[in-house]
Amino acid sequence: MKEPPFHKLTPRAIRVWQWSNSIRSLFFFIFPVVYAIIFGMDGFHQWIVISLAVLVFIAWLLSIFLMPYLSWKNWRYAIDENEIDLKRGVIFKTRTLIPLSRVQHVDTRQGPLLGSYDLASVTISTAATTHEIPALDEILADRVRQQISTYARLAEEDV
Amino acid sequence: MSDFKRQHPVAALSRAFGLIRGNIVTILVFLFVGAQSESFPFLWWTLGGFAFLLVVGFANWWRFLYKVEDGLIHIKSGIFVRKNLYLTKDRIQVIDITAGIIQRIFGLVQLDIQTAGASSRAASIEAITRDRAEAINRLLRRKREDSGEEDIDDAEFEIEDEIKQTISLPNKELLIAASTSGSFGIALSVIGTVFSQVEPLISESQFYDYFYSILPSQTDTMFYIALIAGFIVFAWLLSFFGTLFNYGNFSLEIKEKEIVISRGIFEKKRSTVPFNRIQAIHISEGIIRQPLGYASIHLESAAGYGDDRGTGSILFFPLIKRERILSLLDEVLPDYQKELAALKPPNRSLRRYIFRSTFLVTAVTAGVWWWFDLNILMWIFPILAIIWGWLKYKDTALGWGDDILVLQSRNLSKSTAYIKKKRVQDVSISQSPFQRYRDLCSVQVYVASGDRGKSFSVRDVELEDGLTVLEQIRIEGVNTTIDESLKSETERQIIQLPGWV
Numbered sequence: 001m002k003e004p005p006f007h008k009l010t011p012r013a014i015r016v017w018q019w020s021n022s023i024r025s026l027f028f029f030i031f032p033v034v035y036a037i038i039f040g041m042d043g044f045h046q047w048i049v050i051s052l053a054v055l056v057f058i059a060w061l062l063s064i065f066l067m068p069y070l071s072w073k074n075w076r077y078a079i080d081e082n083e084i085d086l087k088r089g090v091i092f093k094t095r096t097l098i099p100l101s102r103v104q105h106v107d108t109r110q111g112p113l114l115g116s117y118d119l120a121s122v123t124i125s126t127a128a129t130t131h132e133i134p135a136l137d138e139i140l141a142d143r144v145r146q147q148i149s150t151y152a153r154l155a156e157e158d159v
Numbered sequence: 160m161s162d163f164k165r166q167h168p169v170a171a172l173s174r175a176f177g178l179i180r181g182n183i184v185t186i187l188v189f190l191f192v193g194a195q196s197e198s199f200p201f202l203w204w205t206l207g208g209f210a211f212l213l214v215v216g217f218a219n220w221w222r223f224l225y226k227v228e229d230g231l232i233h234i235k236s237g238i239f240v241r242k243n244l245y246l247t248k249d250r251i252q253v254i255d256i257t258a259g260i261i262q263r264i265f266g267l268v269q270l271d272i273q274t275a276g277a278s279s280r281a282a283s284i285e286a287i288t289r290d291r292a293e294a295i296n297r298l299l300r301r302k303r304e305d306s307g308e309e310d311i312d313d314a315e316f317e318i319e320d321e322i323k324q325t326i327s328l329p330n331k332e333l334l335i336a337a338s339t340s341g342s343f344g345i346a347l348s349v350i351g352t353v354f355s356q357v358e359p360l361i362s363e364s365q366f367y368d369y370f371y372s373i374l375p376s377q378t379d380t381m382f383y384i385a386l387i388a389g390f391i392v393f394a395w396l397l398s399f400f401g402t403l404f405n406y407g408n409f410s411l412e413i414k415e416k417e418i419v420i421s422r423g424i425f426e427k428k429r430s431t432v433p434f435n436r437i438q439a440i441h442i443s444e445g446i447i448r449q450p451l452g453y454a455s456i457h458l459e460s461a462a463g464y465g466d467d468r469g470t471g472s473i474l475f476f477p478l479i480k481r482e483r484i485l486s487l488l489d490e491v492l493p494d495y496q497k498e499l500a501a502l503k504p505p506n507r508s509l510r511r512y513i514f515r516s517t518f519l520v521t522a523v524t525a526g527v528w529w530w531f532d533l534n535i536l537m538w539i540f541p542i543l544a545i546i547w548g549w550l551k552y553k554d555t556a557l558g559w560g561d562d563i564l565v566l567q568s569r570n571l572s573k574s575t576a577y578i579k580k581k582r583v584q585d586v587s588i589s590q591s592p593f594q595r596y597r598d599l600c601s602v603q604v605y606v607a608s609g610d611r612g613k614s615f616s617v618r619d620v621e622l623e624d625g626l627t628v629l630e631q632i633r634i635e636g637v638n639t640t641i642d643e644s645l646k647s648e649t650e651r652q653i654i655q656l657p658g659w660v
Contacts, residue, residue: 083633094589097629102584127461128584128605128612 006076006087012117013075013135017068019113025063028056077133079144081151084124086131101155102126106148108141124148163224163235170286171220173261173269175212225284227298232272234282244282246272248299256292258427268292272299322419324490328409328477336455336478338395339447340402406477413491420473430473436460438471438582438606439615440495442484445572452481456488459608471609495577501558501565508599508619509552516548517541557602557617557624559631566604566615576615582606586632588625600625 032052039045067090076087084098104127110120120141122133136144179186215238224235230248235241255271262269262285270284270292284292328336407424421429439459448454456475479487488497504512521541528537554569564583567575584605594600602625603616 085633089589092589092591093595094587095629096585096587097632098585099583099632101581126584126605126612127607128614131585 006078006085009072009075009077009133009135010119010137010140011072012119012137014068014072016113016117016119016135017071018064021063021068022060025060028059029053032056075134079147079151081154084131084148086133096131098124098126098131099155100148100151103148103152103155106145106152108138108145110138122148163226166220166223166225166284167265167267167286167288168220169261169265169267170223171213171216173216173259173285174219175209175216176261178212179209227295230299232282232295232299234284246282254296254299255429255431256289256296257429260425262286263425263427270295322412322414324413326411326413326476326487328406332453332478333403333406333409335448335451335453336406337399337402339445339451339453340398406474409477411476411491418475418491420475422474422477432458432460432473434492437492438578438608439613440475440488440492440577441472441574441615442576443572443574444481448478449573453478454481454484455479456484459606459613461607461609471607472613495579496560496563497577499558499560499563499565501556501567502620502624503556504552504599504617504620507597509549511593511597511599511619512552512555513545513548516551517544520544555617555620557620557628559628564604564628564631566602566617568615568617574615576604578604578606578615580631583632584612586629588622588629590622594619594622598622602628604628 032049035045035052036049039048041049070090071088074088074090074093076085078085081100083100084103086094086096086098088094104125106125107123108120109123114120114135117135118138119135120138121135122141122144124131124133133141133144218238219236222236222238222241226233232244232246232248234244236244255273256268257271258268265286266289267286268289270287272282284295287295404424404426406422408427409422410420412419412421416435417431417433419429419431421427437458438461441457441459442454443457444454455477456479458473458475460471460473476487485497488495521544524537524540551569554567554573556565556567558565558567559580562580564578564580565575566578567573584607586605587603588600589603590600598621599619600622601616601618602620603614605612605614
């Protein structure tokens with residue numbers, strides 16, 4: 001079986017994820033804060049608060065300096081005239097195959113963060129699910145969208 | 160019918176009743192809470208609320224106009240904000256004619272017109288005479304004369320083909336279905352909610368004293384056991400009659416291009432499913448029904464007109480003997496390949512099944528047992544969990560045929576899904592680090608169903624099998640067949656599907 005060539009995402013994706021993770025993971029600091037509010041900071045509780053804070057801080061650092069790199073490294077996508085093949089996941093690895101005849105529509109999307117790095121994401125919708133190729137160069141993203149919709153039209157079948 | 164018409168005035172009533180019925184639990188709770196406070200003129204508020212609903216219902220009725228012209232239905236509605244809905248007959252998927260209690264009192268029907276897809280739009284005329292509904296149905300369903308293009312949406316509207324066969328549900332099976340219904344749990348929780356509101360009322364009354372006096376031993380434990388038993392019986396009765404009314408008068412009409420499923424004693428429901436809209440067949444054997452040898456069959460369909468709003472799951476047959484499933488499906492859906500072999504997960508995944516279903520229960524049990532110093536009998540829960548995990552392992556299987564995938568798994572009930580490969584929307588295999596270590600994977604297959612789609616999955620099967628499924632879906636696109644590794648391998652654990660014979 002001939003496998004279509006797999007592509008990686010743009011390395012700039014790492015930067016985008018670093019930014020978004022640095023903000024998103026701040027949320028977890030809520031745990032030590034809430035604990036401190038409920039139980040106070042005396043004696044025994046102080047140590048729990050500190051160790052929670054340290055754990056969350058480590059997780060925060062990892063989510064900035066390690067995870068974006070790993071998820072970039074693990075992301076692959078392949079598109080040919082028959083299907084879209086997506087591989088992703090750092091700890092839980094997932095591989096998804098979408099027959100092109102099932103594709104209903106393709107969008108490119110760009111938020112401010114992606115936009116500032118000239119990136120865009122491609123969203124692929126079938127009648128049941130929606131998948132995203134998260135960060136591609138915007139020119140490439142447009143081309144990918146074009147390509148998918150051309151292929152999808154060729155492969156058109158009913159639901 | 161080329162001028163605008165109003166619905167039958169009963170629509171004003173039925174809307175109001177619909178609202179009341181939809182929020183019955185809230186209203187009940189509100190009644191009980193409200194009745195307790197004396198300063199609040201509660202009765203007046205309630206009556207006022209009903210009057211308001213009637214006025215709104217009347218206004219809605221007055222402002223609702225519909226017109227059918229040139230294969231186009233145009234509906235104007237909305238009291239202040241006017242909505243104009245146009246549906247052309249090329250886009251119409253299903254026309255449903257139903258009759259609720261209120262409609263039936265006045266000899267009317269409700270007409271629902273639905274289109275397909277995620278942004279599906281539905282037009283609903285709530286009260287209309289049957290003749291007029293049929294007339295609209297005919298007007299909108301008549302085959303388009305100039306249909307040169309092979310648009311699939313048209314194909315199913317050359318209908319009114321004759322019924323080839325009608326299958327109904329025997330009374331005995333209806334009773335069994337009702338008494339083993341799974342809506343039991345839901346009923347229990349509804350009663351629980353209501354009771355938690357009523358409880359302060361009755362505890363102040365003589366009800367308790369009365370109860371105490373009739374119980375054999377007047378201890379609190381006995382009282383609570385009796386209470387719980389009472390609850391369960393009551394919940395069971397609710398679900399029994401609920402199911403009875405829902406599935407009563409069940410009949411399945413098989414036509415050339417579609418099947419018509421009708422059911423319901425007081426509230427009649429009729430669903431029309433064109434054969435080419437069926438995405439998957441799904442057989443579930445409930446935990447109570449399975450030992451009795453019964454199962455129910457559902458269909459997944461693409462348009463959003465399933466039994467619950469938004470989903471495309473339609474009850475195809477409420478209850479059937481396991482041995483008869485095959486012959487029924489062969490009659491109705493002969494293009495599904497049903498007698499297949501399927502691969503079981505390898506032995507090494509048994510421990511993962513047992514671990515997954517056990518660890519939480521065991522941890523909780525151990526904790527509770529230790530902290531509260533409870534009876535040793537507590538440990539029955541982890542043992543049950545082990546059995547459950549083993550059952551899940553035993554009932555998991557993955558199989559494929561020329562054009563079909565079969566996924567069998569168990570949660571509480573055992574479910575077997577038959578999916579045509581060309582209906583698969585996407586397929587994923589995933590691996591956790593532990594699965595990677597053991598060369599296992601989970602497979603998830605999505606089919607279109609209603610607005611959202613529905614997924615079927617199996618866990619901890621051989622990685623190789625998962626990849627084979629992936630390849631098959633890949634190959635389906637280019638229309639070649641692959642050699643089936645299934646028959647050659649004898650050392651692998653193979654179970655015969657369907658496991659109903």
